Amino acid sequence: MIQIVPATTAHVKAIQEVSAIAWPDAFKDILSASQIAYMMEWMYSDSSLHEQMEEKNHRYFLAISDDENVGYMSIEHNCENKGKTKIHKLYILPGQQKKGIGRMLIDFALERAHEAGDGAIYLNVNKYNGNAIAFYQRTGFFLAKEEVIDIGNGFIMDDFVFERTI
Numbered sequence: 549m550i551q552i553v554p555a556t557t558a559h560v561k562a563i564q565e566v567s568a569i570a571w572p573d574a575f576k577d578i579l580s581a582s583q584i585a586y587m588m589e590w591m592y593s594d595s596s597l598h599e600q601m602e603e604k605n606h607r608y609f610l611a612i613s614d615d616e617n618v619g620y621m622s623i624e625h626n627c628e629n630k631g632k633t634k635i636h637k638l639y640i641l642p643g644q645q646k647k648g649i650g651r652m653l654i655d656f657a658l659e660r661a662h663e664a665g666d667g668a669i670y671l672n673v674n675k676y677n678g679n680a681i682a683f684y685q686r687t688g689f690f691l692a693k694e695e696v697i698d699i700g701n702g703f704i705m706d707d708f709v710f711e712r713t714i
């Protein structure tokens with residue numbers, strides 16, 4: 549059975565352990581090794597995760613299966629004062645994908661967003677991440693816009709923004 553539990557700064561190491569496997573695996577054919585290393589440090593260092601949780605209102609959740617952490621999601625309600633919840637991160641371990649855990653986390657995010665009074669959930673996905681795009685299309689999202697974001701060090705994120713109304 550899958551449990552979804554809120555994660556705090558006490559779970560930073562657990563999030564780092566899952567991300568160290570899931571994140572490079574998802575982007576190994578899309579981004580250079582140097583961009584993967586840069587983005588891992590940018591998003592998953594101790595200081596970055598503490599800042600996201602303690603200062604940026606990113607709420608993290610772990611998906612747990614038989615005592616094993618198999619995935620995580622972070623969301624932010626009323627992101628940029630848009631009245632929408634942003635899913636900042638959604639990652640499932642490679643061996644645990646396509647078992648319905650991602651859909652469970654989307655449903656969970658929809659419930660939290662509804663409770664928070666938001667009217668939609670949205671997220672950025674790399675334009676070349678075909679697996680994730682197929683998943684979001686399958687789970688009721690529509691393509692809202694395209695976005696190219698300069699993330700420093702000569703790197704960009706070339707994204708689609710997908711949205712689902714609540």
Ligand SMILES: CC(C)(COP(=O)(O)OP(=O)(O)OC[C@H]1O[C@@H](n2cnc3c(N)ncnc32)[C@H](O)[C@@H]1OP(=O)(O)O)[C@@H](O)C(=O)NCCC(=O)NCCS
Pocket residue numbers: 570574638639640641644645646647648649650651652671672673674677678679680682683684686687
């Ligand atoms: C994308 C991801 C979150 C999806 O989670 P998941 O647990 O594998 O997906 P689910 O098993 O819940 O799938 C839900 C639906 O999407 C479909 N789906 C999932 N991956 C798919 C794919 N690659 N191609 C086509 N359909 C797909 C499933 O068939 C399922 O459809 P159904 O419920 O109608 O049968 C997960 O695969 C993942 O972590 N990928 C790597 C990291 C990543 O890219 N994250 C997103 C960053 S924006």
